[in-house]
Amino acid sequence: MNIGKIGAVLGMAVLMTSCVSKKQFDALNTNYNQCITNVGERQREIQDLKGINSGLASENALLKGQNDALKSSLDACLSNSGKGSANIDKLIGEINSSNKYIKQLISTNSKNDSLNLALSNKLKRSLDNIADNDVQVKVLKGVVMISLSDNMLYKTGDYNILPAAQDVLGKVAKVINDYDTYSVLIEGNTDNVPLSSNNLPKDNWDLSALRATSMAKVLQTKFGVNPARITAGGRSEYNPKTTNASVSGRAENRRTEIIIMPKLDEFMKLMDIAPVKN
Secondary structure (H helix, E strand, C coil): CCHHHHHHHHHHHHHCCCCCCHHHHHHHHHHHHHHHHHHHHHHHHHHHHHHHHHHHHHHHHHHHHHHHHHHHHHHHHHHCHHHHHHHHHHHHHHHHHHHHHHHHHHHHHHHHHHHHHHHHHHHHHHCCCCCCCCEEEEEECCEEEEEECHHHHCCCCCCCCCHHHHHHHHHHHHHHHHCCCEEEEEEECCCCCCCCCCCCCCCHHHHHHHHHHHHHHHHHHCCCCCHHHEEEEECCCCCCCCCCCCHHHHHHHCCEEEEEEECHHHHHHHHHCCCCCC
16 A cells, blocks of 8 residues: 555545544554554665665676686687697606606615615624624614714724724724725714813814814725725714713714715716606
């Protein structure tokens, strides 16, 4: 019912007031007011629905634009399918070549591991009569490491090799000479107790380096190890194996290590070989 009709009804109600009771008139007036209220609510609902419809129209336009963009992208992909196939074939070829190269590296590494294990076992047999706390032989990260205690090798604070250690170094040198394609790295280490002197060694850096070079010279001059294979250096107190808080820990840290490993330049040559394409 619209407002015009409601007005007409009201007019008729006024004309009829003389014919109806006051109670009937009040009821008609209440109905009229309720109708006015309902009309206002319906108009607000209509405005709300118009707003929702406008939002849906905008969203529909956005989705249509996205759909058109996706269709254009798909058309472009389909038109370039030939070029894409060529790129995929090239990528597959490169992956296959890389896999072949990786297998080559793994095979070489396995061979080195086998050689290192054989070298380690030979050293252990040669040094079988030496106390375990004086000599330790390990295969670690692709190299053979011989760890020698400072008590067996040197006097306290000194870097000259003791005569009693010559026998041990001679056995080590024999194995080194048997594996003449390997490099030899000698590392001196100390504990963290300060060493201060006006003469050599002046500090722990000097002591660790001089102990390493002293051993290198013995291997070269007394046992015929090719000096071109040897690298000697000191690491002072900065590469501890264990804590320096105990006497036994400090003794373990004052070690000299002989590291026997495949020649670095040979390994780098292998790394420089580009993967062979299928």
